[in-house]
Amino acid sequence: MNYTCQTISFDFSGKFLPPVYILVFIIGLVANGWGLKSLLHNWKKLGNINVFVLNLGIADILYLLTVPFLVVYYVLKSKWIFGDAFCKITRFCFNLNLYGxxxxxxxxSVYRYLAIVHPMRVMGRITVSHSVGISVLVWLFVSVQSLPDMFYTKTFGNKPGKCYETTGVTYVEDYLKYSVGWSLTGFFIPFLITLGCYGHVIVVLCRTNNTDKVLKQRCSKLLFILILLFSVCYIPYHVLKNLNLWSRVLSKQRICRKWSDAVYIAHQISRGLVCLNSALNPLVYLHGNEDIPAQLRRLLQPARRMFSRLFLSNSESVPVPQTADEVLP
Structure with missing residues (x-):
């Protein structure tokens, strides 16, 4: 059913995204920098999983370095002044971070599953070298997935203008097909694998009475972190990105929908949420490295002492109420 086309309000992204990007840049850079420093300081203690955590931090830093340019872009009301090549590099770094x-x-998730459900089969067979090799394969796979995106039009040549997250209206139909396939291989299948691994792990831990309570708690915490990341950052973004592309395809075909404006705004919100993964990923550091919570407590200890002193000084300065005997003549 056709409706009268309404102009989509593009001003929302310029108001919403810059504050979110600035917040993510500050928190993400501090958290990831601190986490990477701690991991490198304890390099000899790195386990197989921490190799993946290290790569997770590198992916975050790679993206965060491009965020200031996106802030400038949206502050200038979606006017890209850094050239066509750098626009594509910026979007490529985002995709590397997201799918990496x-x-x-x-x-x-798979390593956790193997270590808990099949410990005897993998004991001594999985080494740090295997983790490094798998990390290289992940980078290659993500790069191959993201590379076609760079061949789509992102700007109006080298003139100041748009820096599309996807592409211009000319190739939007082709990009929708590419995006759906990309979402399937880059997000949906890994999500099912992660869900299956941790679902099985929780079942095994619940059935086994002699399992270490600390191990159960750590697995439960990591499962919560992953559910948080997928629910807040990844699922809304992929669903709304493809819905927004579909809306653009319909609009190009002069088939207008009342929900187009709502989908666009929701997609912009999901873009802000998906970049939060760079600030939330350090939660994996807190889970995987036992030294970091101790360091955090040491860093917060001076602040606690300062607040304690302020509280005590304020309580001492408050006059003590007089008793009834002292007040009455």
Whole structure:
């Protein structure tokens, strides 16, 4: 059923995305920098999973370095001034971070599954070298997936203008097909693998009474972190990205829908949420490295002492109420 076409409000992204990007840039850079420093400091203690955590941090830093340019872009009301090549590099770095993060989180899930459900089969057979090799394969796979995106039109040549997250209206039909396939291989299949691994792990841990309580708690925490990342960052983005592309295809065919504007705004919100993965991924550091929570407590200890002193000084300065005997003559 056709409806009268309504103009989509593009102003929302310029108001919503810059504050989110600035917040993610500050928190993500500090958290990832601190996490990577701790991991490198304890390099000899790195286990198989921490190799994936290290790559997760590198993917985050790679993306965060491009965020200031996106802030400038949206502050200038979607006017890209850094050239066509750098626009494509910026979008490529985002895709490397997004699908690299999903890939390394999936690897962590599979390793956890093997270590808990099949410990005797994998004991001594999986080494750090295997983890490094798998990490290289993840980077290659994600790069191959993301490379076609760079061949789609992103700007109006080298003139100041748009820097499309996807592409211009000319090739939007082809991009929708590419995006659906990309979402399937880059997100949906890894999500099912992660869900299956941790679902089986939780079942095994619940059935086994002699399982270490600490191990159960750590697995439950990591499962919560992964559910948080997928639910908040990844699922809304992929669903709404493809819906928004479909809306653009319909609009190009002069088939207008009332929900187009709502889908566009929801997609912009999901873009802000998906970049939060760069700030939330360090939660994996907190789970995987036992030294980091201790370091965090040491860093917060001076602040606690300062607040304690302020509280005590304020309580001492408050006058003590007089008793009834002192008040009455």
């Amino acid at each position: 993060s999903i890939g390394f989180l999936t690897c962590i």
